[in-house]
Amino acid sequence: MFGLNKKDFNLFLIVIALTMLAPFILNPFPAGSGMAQFNAGYPDLMQRFVIFGIFAIGFNILFGLTGYLSFGHAAFLGVGSYGAIWMMKLVTLNVIPAIIMGVIVSGVFALAIGFISLRRSGIYFSILTLAFAQMSYALAYSVLTPITGGETGLQIKPTDRPIFSNLEEGEIGRANLFGLDMRSSYELEVGNWAFTFNTGYYIAAIVMILAFYLSIRIFRSPFGTMLRAVKSNQTRMNYTGLNARPYTLAAFVISGMYAGLAGGLLVAMDTQVGPERMFWTASGEVVLMTILGGASTLIGPVLGAGLIKYMENILSKINKDILHQWFAFLPDGIEDFLVTIVYPFIGKGWHLTLGIIFMAVVIFLPGGLVEGGKRFMDFVKRKKSKTPPSDESAQSTPAE
Amino acid sequence: MSNSRLTRRGLLKTSALAGAGLALPTIFTASSAAAFTNEPTGSSVTLGFNVPQTGPYADEGADELRAYELAVEHLNGGGDGGMMNTFSSKALQGNGILGKKVEFVTGDTQTKSDAARASAKSMIEKDGAIMITGGSSSGVAVAVQGLCQEAGVIFMAGLTHSNDTTGKDRKANGFRHFFNSYMSGAALAPVLANAYGTDRKAYHLTADYNWGYTTEEAVKASTEAMGWETVAAVKTPLTQTDFSSYIAPVLQSGADTLVLNHYGGNMVNSLTNAVQFGLRDKQVNGKDFQIIVPLYSRLMAKGAGANVKGIFGSTNWHWTLTDEGSKAFVKSFGTKYGFPPSQAAHTTYVQALLYADAVERAGSFNPCAVAEALEGFEFDGMGNGKTLYRADDHQCFKDVLVVKGKENPDSEFDLLEIVEVTPVDQVMYAPDHPQMGGPEATLGTCNAGA
Numbered sequence: 001m002f003g004l005n006k007k008d009f010n011l012f013l014i015v016i017a018l019t020m021l022a023p024f025i026l027n028p029f030p031a032g033s034g035m036a037q038f039n040a041g042y043p044d045l046m047q048r049f050v051i052f053g054i055f056a057i058g059f060n061i062l063f064g065l066t067g068y069l070s071f072g073h074a075a076f077l078g079v080g081s082y083g084a085i086w087m088m089k090l091v092t093l094n095v096i097p098a099i100i101m102g103v104i105v106s107g108v109f110a111l112a113i114g115f116i117s118l119r120r121s122g123i124y125f126s127i128l129t130l131a132f133a134q135m136s137y138a139l140a141y142s143v144l145t146p147i148t149g150g151e152t153g154l155q156i157k158p159t160d161r162p163i164f165s166n167l168e169e170g171e172i173g174r175a176n177l178f179g180l181d182m183r184s185s186y187e188l189e190v191g192n193w194a195f196t197f198n199t200g201y202y203i204a205a206i207v208m209i210l211a212f213y214l215s216i217r218i219f220r221s222p223f224g225t226m227l228r229a230v231k232s233n234q235t236r237m238n239y240t241g242l243n244a245r246p247y248t249l250a251a252f253v254i255s256g257m258y259a260g261l262a263g264g265l266l267v268a269m270d271t272q273v274g275p276e277r278m279f280w281t282a283s284g285e286v287v288l289m290t291i292l293g294g295a296s297t298l299i300g301p302v303l304g305a306g307l308i309k310y311m312e313n314i315l316s317k318i319n320k321d322i323l324h325q326w327f328a329f330l331p332d333g334i335e336d337f338l339v340t341i342v343y344p345f346i347g348k349g350w351h352l353t354l355g356i357i358f359m360a361v362v363i364f365l366p367g368g369l370v371e372g373g374k375r376f377m378d379f380v381k382r383k384k385s386k387t388p389p390s391d392e393s394a395q396s397t398p399a400e
Numbered sequence: 401m402s403n404s405r406l407t408r409r410g411l412l413k414t415s416a417l418a419g420a421g422l423a424l425p426t427i428f429t430a431s432s433a434a435a436f437t438n439e440p441t442g443s444s445v446t447l448g449f450n451v452p453q454t455g456p457y458a459d460e461g462a463d464e465l466r467a468y469e470l471a472v473e474h475l476n477g478g479g480d481g482g483m484m485n486t487f488s489s490k491a492l493q494g495n496g497i498l499g500k501k502v503e504f505v506t507g508d509t510q511t512k513s514d515a516a517r518a519s520a521k522s523m524i525e526k527d528g529a530i531m532i533t534g535g536s537s538s539g540v541a542v543a544v545q546g547l548c549q550e551a552g553v554i555f556m557a558g559l560t561h562s563n564d565t566t567g568k569d570r571k572a573n574g575f576r577h578f579f580n581s582y583m584s585g586a587a588l589a590p591v592l593a594n595a596y597g598t599d600r601k602a603y604h605l606t607a608d609y610n611w612g613y614t615t616e617e618a619v620k621a622s623t624e625a626m627g628w629e630t631v632a633a634v635k636t637p638l639t640q641t642d643f644s645s646y647i648a649p650v651l652q653s654g655a656d657t658l659v660l661n662h663y664g665g666n667m668v669n670s671l672t673n674a675v676q677f678g679l680r681d682k683q684v685n686g687k688d689f690q691i692i693v694p695l696y697s698r699l700m701a702k703g704a705g706a707n708v709k710g711i712f713g714s715t716n717w718h719w720t721l722t723d724e725g726s727k728a729f730v731k732s733f734g735t736k737y738g739f740p741p742s743q744a745a746h747t748t749y750v751q752a753l754l755y756a757d758a759v760e761r762a763g764s765f766n767p768c769a770v771a772e773a774l775e776g777f778e779f780d781g782m783g784n785g786k787t788l789y790r791a792d793d794h795q796c797f798k799d800v801l802v803v804k805g806k807e808n809p810d811s812e813f814d815l816l817e818i819v820e821v822t823p824v825d826q827v828m829y830a831p832d833h834p835q836m837g838g839p840e841a842t843l844g845t846c847n848a849g850a
Contacts, residue, residue, distance in 0.1 A: 276514055
């Protein structure tokens, strides 16, 4: 269906189900209980899950398929954001033109940078992209302050009067989709549970589903096969008379446009841009997301993005007092001891935990979380049937 | 792989069920018509402390968090009450805020506006925070202030010194107790004129970002007004760690004064470089060469060590002040943590108390009522003498301390000495001052959300 084979279609359905039911899935614990700390079903984080999912999906089209490791992808995210917010400040508060603007601006930007960077491959390519991204960051941070707002970034101000808007005097414009406010939410309370359905989230989720669908189609297309050929042996490809550059450049631009889409959506959900969005750590983050989830798998980058954003937003908020509450039932000495042991790994130490998980994944599960899932499924299946896996299932898990 | 039986009928059934499930909630939804965002309904109220726990300002952030914990303890009636005893308003009873126990959540701004907003949003959307406070950079303060305005909660700024926070980026829901670049310039100028004369040639090194610009502008304006000449103003990248290439041209320029519009690690490095180059032993135009640091903090003085001796700067508050409020605060902070508080700790502690007091006086947590209670509020006993929360731009007006690096420090905390307390009238400015965004800058209208 939709030009997908059965397996891909099932995966696509799973992604649709996961994104649409996210408010339930991410809020498994009753509000007010001790475990509510781990609930992630609030609008901002849900939006970030899908937006950074889009970012990682796009990155994976370049990295997963061609093997070109761009270390400056956050620049496209940032450029897309700036494009989108200027669209909102000047033209209209509707999010669709803003998002389209973000995609176009970062597409053009990616074309320029890709044209230069793709003259080299391997580590030189990575360094070139990193250099361009850091340049963009430095420009946005200081030199281009009139356009980018410098360190402070850009927001929609009470004095901004977009052409197509009818704001009252002094009213601050809000991002909307034909009048539908991005921030409006519907709260559903069932017993002790509270679930939030946010307009912005569902719009971002629909965009992500479309982006995911497009990525499946790219992966399965002749173009995708060509990109894989670049990854497996570019020299051989050249000898057969094929020029790899147009293909890699196309992949680079598509991937940059995905980043711009994510950047535009970030602005649509939260009308603010800061230059830190382009900092090299942000570029590194998307590499981590992709590898953590499973590079060159379809769903891997989305899972990786989810895991990192979850840790950044949930784990980092656990402080010492909360730990003391958790271990309060223990005798004082043991309580303090446990708190001392656990404390470096939570709160501001969440980077440490992330690092450990990343190392573990790279060492024991080189295929990322997706490989972990597959191994688990195989294990369960083997236990059930007690027979060696059939040829068919072995074939259905190609080493991508 | 098992053959999944996805039929059209099956799909229709499932979607119908899902649809019914989604429609059902209208029955369960409690009619919670809140009057404003995160109206506290239980026996407790949640405040959001959003401070940098990682990154270049993590030290300041840690000190801010200590101060907040102390403030919460005092608000709930614990400890010795600290500045609640010296505060001129007596609305706070030590039984929480409006009888509700104060609880708090913390977050990490990472000194990045994106991360700060994400963290503040999670506090508002997930934890139900009624007020957000903290931060140690103007970029973050402006970003989070904008968010609070949109979401309809109160923002009590932490350490932010740029004019913009209550200047061109001022917001109806945002309040700042800390002083700003303009006040630094206005307070320093007369002291500098006294100490160094009125015919100096100044050379500025400015951190290349928003706060640097406003500080340079402010210091330039006030020193030029008393007769100084600005020879050059050079921007330095924020990430610069070695300033020797910027210091060398200073001497050739014929300037006899160096103004370092740097903060944190930047200032520590640039000042150290300047002193190592022997600038302070030089004679230019028949005068001793001098260095000025507009914004001082104890943590910076500690980093720069002996190099700060005799160098002028301004600060919001210093723990050696001897008024009742400061003494009470230093005592309870010192008892709890074993060392004196920094100016970042002071301003955040005061902000937390001011918010709580405003809620008590307004009799409501409604951000618009709280804002009204804070606007034009005059108070005393919080360590800065008589202070006014001006209604026009939500900026606190109080005396500014001009300090100087101490020649013979007694301890690692006793690095600055107060030279002069510049009275508030000297640092007062019109709300539509050009440095504050001019007549265009407006607070907008208060937003209570919901």
